[in-house]
Amino acid sequence: MDIWRAAVSLPLHWTVSILQGKGRRLGVRPFSACPPPSHARAKMTAALFQKVALLLSFLLPDVRPTPCDLSIQPVNPIVPFGGSVTLNCTSSCANDTQLKWESSVQGGIQQADGWTSVSFDNITGWDFQPLCFRGSTQDPVRTLVYLYQFSSPEIHLASDIMAGHWHTIVCNVSHWKVSDKAPHNIDLSLSSGGRILSSSQGSSSLQYASVAKLEQDGAEISCVARLELGQEVLQKTANGTLKVYAGPHNVTVSSSVSTYKAGSSITITCHADGNPDPEFAWKLPSRDNVEFSDSNRTITVRSAQGSHNGTYRCLVQNTYGNTSAELDLLYEGASRSWVPIVVVVVLALVFLFGFGVYSLIRK
Known part of the structure; x- marks a missing residue:
């Protein structure tokens, strides 16, 4: 095989000489006992070399260097x-x-x-x-x-959200930027208590409007911003607390009794909802023997007398409003003390009427 490799790398006349010499050493007769003319011999040699080269291209391994990846x-x-x-x-x-x-x-x-x-x-x-x-x-x-560049989201809540009124929550990412050739997308979502309130795709700002309820006071609002960049997702979160206010409402006044006798003990209670907690005050028939408790929500009348008969009005107020409710108490001693007098008067009138009728008949 070495002789064929050499034939490829040496000049044409060297290759032919080598092949002929190799043939003599092997006892092979030269190409022709009677050499043809020089031009014919050149053509034959060239044709032979082409065939040898073609054969070698299939037999010899590729010796070109392999590139490094x-x-x-x-x-x-x-x-x-x-x-x-x-x-x-x-x-x-x-x-x-x-x-x-x-x-x-x-x-x-x-x-x-x-x-x-x-x-x-x-x-x-x-x-x-x-x-x-x-x-x-x-x-x-x-x-x-x-x-x-990807800033954290910001939540904007109204400072005074009133129960029963519309309010708007705004979440936005103030600044974000990515390389021009980088595939990307930005999403926002607002949630509260595990419930999705609103979401957006491809926008860096999001709004959610609703009617506020007093039971939502103190609820946590979360805004999640997701930036999809290439094969990764970058996520940032902001939290805010909802503050819902309300004036006094659902005001009621209750009493342990509706009528009482002298010396009785009476407890009257006022209830009201509101945020912030409302303040309580009373307008009473009499303040004698009256005790206040539970931040003025409850009054107790010790040894009630006739002067405590009448209307008990509870006055309720906070920063966002005021209202009132009332209750009437009836003193039994005051109402029944007139019964004997009325009976006597009625009997007297009946007696006088009867005596008058009797007198007229005798005449």
Whole structure:
């Protein structure tokens, strides 16, 4: 096989001489006992060489060098604006020592057989694409660094939300930006108590309007912003607390009795809803022997007398309104003390009427 390899690499007349010499050594007769003319001999030699070369192209292995494949990891790293990143370039040739980096920012390089790495700090270029290469005969490989700015969402709530009135919750991301060539999308969602109130896609602002209820006071509102960047999802959350206010309402006054006798003990209670908690005051027939408790919600009349007969009015107020409710108490002693007098008067009138009628009849 060596003679055929040599035939490929040597000039034509050398190859023919070698082949002829090889033939003599092997006891093979030369091409022709009677050499043809020189021009015919040249054509025959050329044709023979072409056939030999064609045969060798199928038999001999390809001796061209195999290129070394390069790759960069991570691919399209996601880095915050002004952040840092480390890139690794590896070669499929384990002993490759010709790897180099090229970029618009200088970085710290480390290198060994078959690989090289570079670290970049304070990256601010929105089209930052470092490349790795070996020599000038092979195409370089590059990666685009996905740079981003992404501020936390903000929740805006009205300062005075009144129960029974419409109010609006606003959530927005004030600033965000990504590399122009980076695939991206931004989503927002508002939720409370695990329930989604509203959501949006492709917008950095979101609003939700509803009628406020007093039971919603103190409810936590969450706004979640999701930035899909390349193959990753960046998420940030903001929380706010709903404050719902209401004037006094559902005011009621109740008493342990509706009528009483002298010396009785009477308890009267006033109830009202509101936020902030309402304040209580009373307008009473008499304040004698009256005790106040439970932040003036309850009054107790010790040893009630006739002077305590009448209307008990509860006055309720807070920052957002005022109202009242009332209750009447009837003193039994006061109402029944007239019964004997009325009976006597009626009997007297009957007696006088009867006596008058009797007198007229006798006449």
